[in-house]
Amino acid sequence: MKVVPLQVPAAPRTAVADAPPNAQRLSLSNLWLAPHRIAFFVATAVLLAVSLGWTWMLVAPHTGTPVVTALPPTTAHAFIFAAAYMPLYIAGFMFTAGPRWLQVTPPPAERLRWPLALHVGGIALLLAGTFAGAALAAFGALLLAIAWTAIGIAYAALVRASQVADRLHARCVVLFWSVGIAAALLFAAGLGTHHYAAAGLAAWLLLFGSVGPISVTVAHRILPFFTSNAVAGLVPWRPNWVLALLLAAIIGLGVVLHAPRIEALRGAATWLAILPAVVAGSALTALAVRWGLMQSLRGPSLRLLAMLHLAFAWLPLALLLAAADAGLRHTLGGGGLGLAPLHALTLGMLGSLLFAMVTRVIRGHGGIALVADDLVWFLFWLLQVATLLRIASPVIPVAAGALLAAAAVVWTVVWSVWALVHLPILLKARADGGLG
Numbered sequence: 139m140k141v142v143p144l145q146v147p148a149a150p151r152t153a154v155a156d157a158p159p160n161a162q163r164l165s166l167s168n169l170w171l172a173p174h175r176i177a178f179f180v181a182t183a184v185l186l187a188v189s190l191g192w193t194w195m196l197v198a199p200h201t202g203t204p205v206v207t208a209l210p211p212t213t214a215h216a217f218i219f220a221a222a223y224m225p226l227y228i229a230g231f232m233f234t235a236g237p238r239w240l241q242v243t244p245p246p247a248e249r250l251r252w253p254l255a256l257h258v259g260g261i262a263l264l265l266a267g268t269f270a271g272a273a274l275a276a277f278g279a280l281l282l283a284i285a286w287t288a289i290g291i292a293y294a295a296l297v298r299a300s301q302v303a304d305r306l307h308a309r310c311v312v313l314f315w316s317v318g319i320a321a322a323l324l325f326a327a328g329l330g331t332h333h334y335a336a337a338g339l340a341a342w343l344l345l346f347g348s349v350g351p352i353s354v355t356v357a358h359r360i361l362p363f364f365t366s367n368a369v370a371g372l373v374p375w376r377p378n379w380v381l382a383l384l385l386a387a388i389i390g391l392g393v394v395l396h397a398p399r400i401e402a403l404r405g406a407a408t409w410l411a412i413l414p415a416v417v418a419g420s421a422l423t424a425l426a427v428r429w430g431l432m433q434s435l436r437g438p439s440l441r442l443l444a445m446l447h448l449a450f451a452w453l454p455l456a457l458l459l460a461a462a463d464a465g466l467r468h469t470l471g472g473g474g475l476g477l478a479p480l481h482a483l484t485l486g487m488l489g490s491l492l493f494a495m496v497t498r499v500i501r502g503h504g505g506i507a508l509v510a511d512d513l514v515w516f517l518f519w520l521l522q523v524a525t526l527l528r529i530a531s532p533v534i535p536v537a538a539g540a541l542l543a544a545a546a547v548v549w550t551v552v553w554s555v556w557a558l559v560h561l562p563i564l565l566k567a568r569a570d571g572g573l574g
Contacts, residue, residue, distance in 0.1 A: 164565040170247045172574040174499055175564045177230030180254050182557050184261055185223040189553060191265060192219070193546040200543060207268050209275060210334055214268045216341035217325055221282055222261050224349045224488070225318060226254070227496060229289050231356065232311060234499060236293060239308055239359070240300035249292055256285035272329040279326035283319050290315045306378065310355045310385075318348030345484070346392025353488055354384040356495075357450055365430040368443050372430050380425065387418045387457060388483075394460050395480055412461045412468075419457035426451050441510035442501075445494035445518050452486030452525070459529075476532025485525040485549070493521055493552075497560065504563040505570030513559065517552050524548035 169176040192215060195205050207214065229250065237244035260281030267275025290312065297308045321344035328337030358381045362374040394415055431451060434444040456479050463475035502508050510518070527545035531538045568574065 162566055162569075164562060166565065168565050168567055171567070172503065173233035173244065173247045173250055174230035174503060176247050176250055176254065177226050177233070178496060178500060179561060179564050180258060181223040181226035181230065182553070182561060184226065184258065185553055186550070186557060188218055188222045188261070188265065189546070189550040193543075193550045196539075196543040196546045200539065208271045209268050209329070210338075211268075213334055213338045213341060214264070214275070217279075217337070217344065218261070218264055218268075219484070220341060220344045220349050221264070221279075221322065224492070225282075225286060225289075226257060227492060228311075228315075228349070228352055229253075229293075231495065231499065232289075232293050233296075234503065235356075235360075236296055236308060236311070239302075240296055240305065241302050242296050242299050245292060245296070250289070253285040253288040256281050256288075260285060267329075272332060276326040276329035279322050279329065283322035283326065286315065286319045286322060290319060306381070307355050307359045310381075311352055314348045314351040314355070317351075318344055321348060342392060342396055346389055346396075349488065350388040350392070350483070351385055353491055354388050354453070355381065357446075357491065358384055361446055361450060362429055364443055364446065365434065368440055369430055369433045369436075372433060375428065383418075383421065383425075384453075387422060387453065390414060390418065391457055391460060391479070391483065394464070412464050415457045415461035415464070419454040419461065422454035422457065423451075426454065438515075439509060441515050441518075442494065442498050442508055445490065445497070445510065448518075448522075449487055449490030449494055452482055452490060456480075456482035456487060475529075478529040478532055481525065481528045485528055485545070486522075489525065489549075490518070490521055493518060493556070497556075500560050500563050503568070503574050504566070505568035505572055506563065514556075517556055520548060521552045524552065 169179050195207075195211065198205050233244055233250070260278040263278025263281065264275045265278075267273070267278055293308075293315070294312050297305055297312055300308070321340045324343065325337050325340035328334060328340055358376055362376045366372050366374040426447065429447065429450070431447045434440050434447040459475055459479040459482050463479055467474040497510065497514060498508060524545045527541050527548065531541035531545065534541065
């Protein structure tokens with residue numbers, strides 16, 4: 139089985155000196171040099187916009203400012219944070235790593251021009267509709283479905299054109315991307331008919347049927363190979379049954395967390411959760427160690443790799459928290475850990491994996507050495523603090539509001555500082571004079 143791992147070599151020390159004189163000039167035109175540049179730039183702008191908006195909604199009540207929304211805030215938050223920026227980062231990665239996996243010519247960045255415009259318009263309408271009304275938000279979700287369909291068709295064309303034998307991961311991405319389109323349509327239908335339970339289910343479907351499965355598919359593809367390229371003597375190991383385990387774990391976690399909301403499953407939810415979640419969490423903990431978690435922590439030169447491994451470690455922790463939550467609810471007759479297991483997945487695993495992957499791609503494809511400096515390393519750990527604050531909020535009810543607001547502030551600060559460092563790289567030609 140032929141494997142083409144995504145591994146961007148670090149630029150040689152003399153490369154910057156040989157770079158063109160205008161290599162360090164900032165220009166918006168440089169965003170069209172490669173698909174990941176424009177996709178990541180727009181995704182980061184959207185991430186900052188929705189993060190600032192959510193932070194304001196959480197902080198405002200502590201200042202005496204009432205916040206009134208036309209949509210249920212939890213439903214809007216769940217869908218918007220899954221839909222606003224993750225699909226754009228995934229699209230940038232799909233058209234950067236995907237062609238390498240498939241050994242096909244990558245499409246020009248201009249192919250993403252109007253899908254990105256539709257996506258941004260859709261998110262703007264979703265944000266406006268959160269306060270103005272469901273009809274506006276429903277139209278925004280329809281725009282997202284159209285934009286994602288165009289991106290999905292373009293990526294599926296690359297998969298069909300490929301002649302490589304191993305197209306499993308690329309096909310999984312196409313499948314789960316299609317689920318995301320269906321989720322956007324369901325969200326629009328739910329809002330359009332004022333059936334907010336359907337809208338909530340759509341948010342769940344987007345996370346556990348699209349964004350989450352795509353993320354673990356990518357992790358299965360790249361994490362063992364990044365590690366084997368950086369750690370001497372470690373042989374990459376990723377049998378297909380491990381991918382099946384990862385997909386079952388992420389989808390199963392969604393079922394476990396959603397089961398208490400379904401009346402017919404409410405009584406059985408405890409038993410549906412505890413044993414499978416403990417088994418899956420334990421198995422994925424062993425997998426994290428097998429993939430080289432401990433080796434990635436050996437020194438500063440491996441920090442980018444360590445961030446990927448630490449991000450993945452949140453997945454088994456989320457499963458174990460889900461088991462603990464079910465046990466506590468069964469024992470106490472209510473209560474439990476609330477949304478702590480969910481946010482261990484979203485802020486912990488998905489947020490940290492996003493931080494690590496986007497940092498790696500931007501630096502590698504910017505012709506910059508693949509190392510994380512002290513600032514990036516500090517921001518990564520600050521992101522873990524935001525996750526812990528959010529997880530702690532349902533556990534400490536008397537401070538829940540303050541902890542929620544603090545988590546949002548820290549999250550937004552992390553990504554704001556990260557953007558100041560990394561967005562300029564996207565606006566410059568490669569530091570080593572290369573293409574892309």
